[in-house]
Amino acid sequence: MDYLQWRHVFKIDPAKEISDEDLERVCESGTDVILVGGTDGVTLDNVLDILVRVRRFSVPIALEISNLESVTPGYDYYFIPSVLNSRDTKWVKDLHHQAIKEFGDIMVWEELVAEGYCVLNPDCKVAQVTGAETDLSEDDVIAYARMAEKYFKLPIFYMEYSGTYGEAALVASVKDVLEETKLFYGGGITSAEQAAEMAKAADTVVVGNIIYEDLQAALKTVEAVKSVML
Ligand SMILES: CC(C)=CCC/C(C)=C/CC/C(C)=C/CC/C(C)=C/CC/C(C)=C/CC/C(C)=C/CC/C(C)=C/COP(=O)(O)OP(=O)(O)O
Ligand SMILES: O=P(O)(O)OC[C@@H](O)CO
Numbered sequence: 457m458d459y460l461q462w463r464h465v466f467k468i469d470p471a472k473e474i475s476d477e478d479l480e481r482v483c484e485s486g487t488d489v490i491l492v493g494g495t496d497g498v499t500l501d502n503v504l505d506i507l508v509r510v511r512r513f514s515v516p517i518a519l520e521i522s523n524l525e526s527v528t529p530g531y532d533y534y535f536i537p538s539v540l541n542s543r544d545t546k547w548v549k550d551l552h553h554q555a556i557k558e559f560g561d562i563m564v565w566e567e568l569v570a571e572g573y574c575v576l577n578p579d580c581k582v583a584q585v586t587g588a589e590t591d592l593s594e595d596d597v598i599a600y601a602r603m604a605e606k607y608f609k610l611p612i613f614y615m616e617y618s619g620t621y622g623e624a625a626l627v628a629s630v631k632d633v634l635e636e637t638k639l640f641y642g643g644g645i646t647s648a649e650q651a652a653e654m655a656k657a658a659d660t661v662v663v664g665n666i667i668y669e670d671l672q673a674a675l676k677t678v679e680a681v682k683s684v685m686l
């Protein structure tokens with residue numbers, strides 16, 4: 457259950473190249489976890505490759521499942537997204553039903569962590585793949601957050617702006633209504649200042665693409681997030 461305390465997450469996309477040296481700096485950065493996930497190009501080979509390379513370090517590692525073919529044992533946690541604002545039930549519960557039908561007998565349920573995603577950037581890959589309805593008012597987003605917490609009892613509500621920096625005021629409004637469910641924010645963080653701003657609004661801040669674009673800037677987000685007390 458230590459994911460309930462995470463403040464900073466580095467998301468590694470297994471479909472993207474990263475050198476051993478850069479990966480070591482990410483793993484030794486003081487981040488709380490390496491979350492491995494991406495919308496496309498995720499294969500058993502690249503998921504295993506990252507697992508083996510990250511396991512040399514003491515940081516926890518979690519797999520965010522995007523397809524069933526790439527799931528392998530050995531991760532500390534398996535994060536399972538359900539895109540609550542998808543128009544297609546496939547991404548909300550159908551793939552999940554298929555997975556549980558196939559593997560239900562052998563699943564280690566304690567390792568599975570369900571995430572209620574609300575995708576808010578219409579141009580990102582995950583919005584396009586899942587057919588997410590991103591034209592949402594503040595009331596709509598708050599209703600999804602409450603649905604995640606009060607109705608489905610999900611441990612995590614994830615405001616996903618993948619690729620673009622989101623609205624801190626909206627993130628703060630959602631945080632105000634959540635009592636137990638943890639609020640994850642991810643998307644477009646490129647500086648320590650942005651990371652600190654979102655760390656004031658969300659329980660957990662996820663930093664992804666900037667790892668591949670400007671590693672120095674990415675590393676600075678760890679301290680920026682950790683220095684904010686909620
Ligand atoms: C061996 C073992 C341990 C067995 C475990 C048993 C098992 C199989 C458990 C699975 C249980 C289960 C219920 C699985 C669900 C399966 C499934 C496929 C669900 C669908 C998940 C889903 C909605 C995926 C959609 C895509 C998504 C939300 C991905 C999250 C990652 C993300 C948004 C990354 C952003 O990066 P990207 O979009 O790639 O951005 P770039 O443009 O920067 O690349
Ligand atoms: O890659 P970025 O834009 O930092 O987003 C992080 C994460 O929320 C993606 O799922």
Ligand SMILES: [Mg+2]
Pocket residue numbers: 469471493494495496
């Ligand atoms: Mg990707």
